[in-house]
Amino acid sequence: MPFAFEVPDYKKIRVIVDTDAACEADDPFAIVHGLLSPKLMVKGIVAEHFGEAGSVERSYAEIETILDAMDMKVPVYMGQKAAMDSDEEISEAVRFIIDEAKRVDDKPLFILCQGAITNVAVALKTCPEIADKFTVIWIGTHGEAPRKAPFREFNAGNDIAAANFVLQSNVPLWLVPSLVYTTINIGIAEIQRRIRPCGKIGQHLFQNLVDYNMSKFAGWTQGESWSLGDSPAIAIAINPGCGHYKVAKAPFVAEDTSSEVLENARDIRIYTDVDSRYILEDLIAKLEIFTEE
Numbered sequence: 001m002p003f004a005f006e007v008p009d010y011k012k013i014r015v016i017v018d019t020d021a022a023c024e025a026d027d028p029f030a031i032v033h034g035l036l037s038p039k040l041m042v043k044g045i046v047a048e049h050f051g052e053a054g055s056v057e058r059s060y061a062e063i064e065t066i067l068d069a070m071d072m073k074v075p076v077y078m079g080q081k082a083a084m085d086s087d088e089e090i091s092e093a094v095r096f097i098i099d100e101a102k103r104v105d106d107k108p109l110f111i112l113c114q115g116a117i118t119n120v121a122v123a124l125k126t127c128p129e130i131a132d133k134f135t136v137i138w139i140g141t142h143g144e145a146p147r148k149a150p151f152r153e154f155n156a157g158n159d160i161a162a163a164n165f166v167l168q169s170n171v172p173l174w175l176v177p178s179l180v181y182t183t184i185n186i187g188i189a190e191i192q193r194r195i196r197p198c199g200k201i202g203q204h205l206f207q208n209l210v211d212y213n214m215s216k217f218a219g220w221t222q223g224e225s226w227s228l229g230d231s232p233a234i235a236i237a238i239n240p241g242c243g244h245y246k247v248a249k250a251p252f253v254a255e256d257t258s259s260e261v262l263e264n265a266r267d268i269r270i271y272t273d274v275d276s277r278y279i280l281e282d283l284i285a286k287l288e289i290f291t292e293e
Contacts, residue, residue, distance in 0.1 A: 140176070168265070
């Protein structure tokens with residue numbers, strides 16, 4: 001069923017979703033949220049690695065699975081297979097980011113990063129002149145410095161060189177750190193009751209999460225709940241006011257992913273909280289509308 005409302009054309013934005021879609025179970029929810037949001041003109045989805053051999057290929061396959069379950073067609077691009085400092089050739093995802101950034105368009109461009117930030121870093125390193133052509137919203141780091149790492153932050157930790165390259169670049173950056181993205185909590189029972197009935201894609205989102213929850217890789221979870229930590233990247237693009245933020249100095253990511261003070265660091269936007277109720281309810285309502293007969 002189509003939405004019974006429209007978004008004024010001048011309020012729409014172009015977005016590229018950069019996602020390590022197969023690393024665990026939260027990325028698919030965020031991808032779906034982005035695809036179902038009429039304000040967001042999804043120009044493409046780029047697969048991100050997550051520090052393992054073959055991980056970018058797995059992310060690419062998961063993106064295709066999601067699109068198939070939704071019967072939607074959106075360009076998908078293979079990203080860098082390893083960290084920025086590897087000798088890898090420029091990927092199709094990086095070339096797409098550069099081309100889209102250079103495109104003359106009256107709609108602003110946002111890149112919504114839900115994993116390591118390798119693809120964006122390589123694009124900026126390859127073509128520095130695009131730094132003022134888009135805004136990055138990144139789920140990553142432990143936030144404003146100084147802050148010791150309470151755990152190894154996964155996204156920054158999968159490519160620390162890329163993280164620091166982007167943090168120290170000139171690209172506009174809205175950062176969603178661990179203290180914020182870990183608050184998007186939902187019970188698996190609620191996912192079963194409210195998301196699983198939403199057609200083929202609802203069943204996939206539920207089963208993919210349940211399967212991961214029962215795997216050997218999910219020792220860090222609480223057992224019957226999940227943090228949909230990538231969803232703020234989508235929600236903030238839709239509504240930058242869905243949380244509070246401050247302008248602060250960009251942190252330097254240490255080897256253990258602690259946030260360290262960097263002399264002469266630039267100012268960036270760092271979110272201090274987001275409205276989890278708004279984020280989760282907006283996703284679920286759009287799924288329900290999408291799959292209504």
